[in-house]
Amino acid sequence: MASVTLSQVRKSFGSTPVVLGVDIEIADGEFCVLVGPSGCGKSTLLRMIAGLEEISGGDIRIGTRVVNNVPPKERDIAMVFQNYALYPHMTVYENMAFSLRLAKAPKEEMERRVDEAARVLGLVEYLGRYPRQLSGGQRQRVAMGRAIVRKPQVFLFDEPLSNLDAKLRVQMRTEIKELHQRLKTTSIYVTHDQIEAMTMADKIVVMNAGVTEQIGSPLDLYDNPANLFVAGFIGSPAMNFLPGKITAAGIAIGADIHLPMPANNLAEPGREVIVGVRPEHLAVADDGVPAEVVVVEPTGADTQIFCKMAGVEITAVVRERHDFKPGTAVRLRPELTYIFEPASGRRLA
Amino acid sequence: MSLSRFFNNRNTLGAVFMVPAGLILLVFLTYPLGLGTWLGFTDAKIGRAGEWVGFENFTFLFGDSVARLSLFNTLFYTIVASIIKFVFGLWLALLLNKTLPFQAFVRAVVLLPFIVPTALSALAFWWLYDAQFSVLSWALVKMGLIDNYITFLGDPWLARGSVVAANIWRGVPFVAITLLAGLQTISPSLYEAASLDGATEWQKFWHVTLPMLTPIIAVVMTFSVLFTFTDFQLIYVLTRGGPLNATHLMATLSFQRAILGGALGEGAALATAMVPFLLAAILFSYFGLQRRAWQQGGSDK
Numbered sequence: 186m187a188s189v190t191l192s193q194v195r196k197s198f199g200s201t202p203v204v205l206g207v208d209i210e211i212a213d214g215e216f217c218v219l220v221g222p223s224g225c226g227k228s229t230l231l232r233m234i235a236g237l238e239e240i241s242g243g244d245i246r247i248g249t250r251v252v253n254n255v256p257p258k259e260r261d262i263a264m265v266f267q268n269y270a271l272y273p274h275m276t277v278y279e280n281m282a283f284s285l286r287l288a289k290a291p292k293e294e295m296e297r298r299v300d301e302a303a304r305v306l307g308l309v310e311y312l313g314r315y316p317r318q319l320s321g322g323q324r325q326r327v328a329m330g331r332a333i334v335r336k337p338q339v340f341l342f343d344e345p346l347s348n349l350d351a352k353l354r355v356q357m358r359t360e361i362k363e364l365h366q367r368l369k370t371t372s373i374y375v376t377h378d379q380i381e382a383m384t385m386a387d388k389i390v391v392m393n394a395g396v397t398e399q400i401g402s403p404l405d406l407y408d409n410p411a412n413l414f415v416a417g418f419i420g421s422p423a424m425n426f427l428p429g430k431i432t433a434a435g436i437a438i439g440a441d442i443h444l445p446m447p448a449n450n451l452a453e454p455g456r457e458v459i460v461g462v463r464p465e466h467l468a469v470a471d472d473g474v475p476a477e478v479v480v481v482e483p484t485g486a487d488t489q490i491f492c493k494m495a496g497v498e499i500t501a502v503v504r505e506r507h508d509f510k511p512g513t514a515v516r517l518r519p520e521l522t523y524i525f526e527p528a529s530g531r532r533l534a
Numbered sequence: 535m536s537l538s539r540f541f542n543n544r545n546t547l548g549a550v551f552m553v554p555a556g557l558i559l560l561v562f563l564t565y566p567l568g569l570g571t572w573l574g575f576t577d578a579k580i581g582r583a584g585e586w587v588g589f590e591n592f593t594f595l596f597g598d599s600v601a602r603l604s605l606f607n608t609l610f611y612t613i614v615a616s617i618i619k620f621v622f623g624l625w626l627a628l629l630l631n632k633t634l635p636f637q638a639f640v641r642a643v644v645l646l647p648f649i650v651p652t653a654l655s656a657l658a659f660w661w662l663y664d665a666q667f668s669v670l671s672w673a674l675v676k677m678g679l680i681d682n683y684i685t686f687l688g689d690p691w692l693a694r695g696s697v698v699a700a701n702i703w704r705g706v707p708f709v710a711i712t713l714l715a716g717l718q719t720i721s722p723s724l725y726e727a728a729s730l731d732g733a734t735e736w737q738k739f740w741h742v743t744l745p746m747l748t749p750i751i752a753v754v755m756t757f758s759v760l761f762t763f764t765d766f767q768l769i770y771v772l773t774r775g776g777p778l779n780a781t782h783l784m785a786t787l788s789f790q791r792a793i794l795g796g797a798l799g800e801g802a803a804l805a806t807a808m809v810p811f812l813l814a815a816i817l818f819s820y821f822g823l824q825r826r827a828w829q830q831g832g833s834d835k
Contacts, residue, residue: 235726235730236729236730237726237729237730256729257726257729257730258729258730258731258732258733258734262730263730264726264727264730266723266726266727268721268723270721270723270724270726270727271727272724272727272728272741272742273746274745274746283728283731283741284730284731284732287731287732287733287737288732331727331731335731
C-alpha cells in the first residue's frame with residue numbers, strides 16, 4: 186500500500202490541453218473518487234497514474250517514488266476497466282492468474298491467491314468458465330479479482346459500474362466499498378455519477394474542464410461547496426439557482442421576493458448574486474415564498490415538487506405528503522441558502 | 535387474385551428469389567464438377583465419348599512418375615509458400631496496425647500485388663527470372679556477389695524456389711490485409727490490461743494477439759492453402775511445368791494431359807484427385823482451429 190501524490194500534473198493531446206495542472210494528495214489506504222462530467226479529464230488523469238498515458242508536465246508519486254517515466258508494469262498498480270478488459274480466450278481462473286503467471290509465481294501460491302480472491306468475490310464455481318459465459322456482474326467481479334490477486338499498492342477503477350443495470354450497480358457499489366474496508370488498499374475511482382462518489386469516497390475530487398474544482402470529504406462538499414459548479418454537481422436532485430440582488434434588507438429575487446440575508450453578510454447593496462437552495466432545504470410553509478406547482482412526482486419516501494418561482498423552474502423535495510395539483514399556488518420557505526458571485530461562480534456566503 | 539396471394543407467401547417468395555442463384559450454381563458449378571468427376575472414371579478422349587472404366591485412371595496415375603512428381607511439387611509449393619505467406623503476412627499486418635505516416639497510402643500499396651492480374655505479374659516475374667535479362671542476376675553481378683547469371687527457371691530446385699517466391703509475393707497482401715482486419719477487432723484495453731499485468735511486448739503478442747487472432751488465422755490460411763494448392767496461372771505463364779516437370783502442379787499437369795494431350799479422362803482423374811487434399815485442409819481448419827470453446831457463449835462446460 187502507498188500514498189499517491191499528484192503535483193501540477195498536466196496533459197495535452199497535441200495542442201489541446203486536457204488536464205491543466207492538478208494537485209491531489211491521496212493518503213495511504215484512502216478511497217479517493219474523481220468525479221466530473223464527461224470530458225473533464227478524470228479518466229485521462231487515472232490513465233496517467235496507471236502509466237497508460239504519458240505525462241505532459243508535473244509529477245506523479247506513488248509512495249515516495251516519482252513514476253513519471255516508470256512503465257505501467259513496474260508501477261505495482263492494478264486497474265479495473267470500464268469494459269472489464271477480460272481476456273476472452275482465458276478462463277476465469279486464467280484471467281485472474283495471468284499476472285502471477287507472468288511474474289513466474291510458484292504454482293501453489295498462484296492457486297492459493299486466486300482461490301482466496303475467488304472466495305472473497307463468490308467466484309469459486311465459475312473459475313472454469315470463459316468470460317462470455319458470465320453475466321455482467323460476474324465479469325465485473327472477475328475484473329476485480331484480477332486486481333486483487335496481485336496485491337498491488339494501488340487500485341484504479343475507471344467507471345467500473347457504468348455497464349451494469351441500476352440494481353446491480355447499487356449492489357456492486359456496496360461490494361467494492363466492503364472490499365476496500367477489508368483490504369484497505371489505496372484506491373482511486375473515476376466516475377461521472379455523483380451518487381457513487383458520495384456513497385463510496387473517503388475523499389472526493391470534483392473535476393471540471395481539466396482542473397480540480399474542490400477536494401474534500403463527501404459531506405464537506407455537500408455542506409460547503411466552494412463554487413457554483415460543485416454546488417450544482419453534488420447533491421441530487423441538483424441545487425436550485427435563482428438570480429438575485431443584494432438590498433439593504435436582504436436579497437431580492439425579481440420584484441416580489443425578498444429573502445433575509447444569510448448571517449455572514451459580506452456583499453454590498455446593489456450587487457448581483459446567484460442564490461442557491463437545495464431542494465431538500467425548501468419547506469412548504471405559510472410564510473414562504475410564493476410559487477406555482479408544475480409537476481408533482483411522488484417517489485414514496487418523499488415527493489419532488491417542480492414549481493415556478495419568480496419565473497425560474499425550481500425543485501423542492503418534501504417528506505410530508507401534500508395533495509398538490511399542477512397550477513396550485515404554494516409557499517416554499519428556504520431553510521438554508523448559498524450565495525454565489527455570478528461571474529466567477531465563487532461562493533460568497 | 536390467387537396469383538397475388540401465391541406471390542405474397544413468404545415461403546413461395548423465398549423459393550422464387552432463390553431460383554436464379556440456384557440455377558447459376560447448378561449450371562456453372564455442380565454440372566462441371568459432376569462432369570469432371572464423371573470423366574475421371576471414363577476413358578474419354580477429345581472427339582470420343584468415354585466408357586466407364588472405374589478406377590483405372592487413378593491406378594494408372596498412381597504408377598505414373600510425372601503424376602507423382604506433380605503431387606510432390608504441389609505439396610512442396612503449398613506448404614512452403616503458405617508458411618512463408620503466413621509469417622510474412624502476420625509480420626506485415628502487425629506493422630500496418632501501428633500508427634504509420636501515410637497510413638492509408640501504405641495499406642493501399644500493400645494490396646497492389648493482389649489486384650494486379652496474375653498473368654501480368656507472372657510476366658513481370660518472367661523478366662526478373664530471365665536467363666539473359668534478369669535484373670536480379672544483373673544486380674548481384676554488379677554487386678560482385680556472383681560471377682555468372684543465374685538460370686532461375688532452368689534448374690529444377692531453383693525453378694521451384696522461384697515459382698514459390700512469385701506465389702508468396704502475390705499471396706502475402708491477402709494474408710496481411712485480412713489479418714490486419716482481425717487485429718483491428720482486438721480491443722486496445724486488452725493490451726493495456728496486459729501491460730498492467732506485467733506483460734512484455736512479446737508476451738502481449740503470445741498471450742493476447744495470437745490467441746485472439748486464431749479464428750481469423752484459420753479462415754485466412756484455409757483460403758490461402760486452397761488458392762495455392764489449386765494454382766495454375768502463375769506456373770503456366772512462368773514455366774509451363776518445366777524444367778523436366780519440376781514445377782508441374784496437379785492443376786497444370788491435369789490441363790496438359792486433358793486439353794493439350796487430349797486424354798480427358800486422365801486429366802479429369804488428376805483434377806479429381808485434388809479434392810481429398812482440399813477437403814482435408816478445410817476440415818483441419820474447421821475442427822482444429824476455428825471452433826474454440828471461448829468463442830461459444832452460454833453453455834456451461
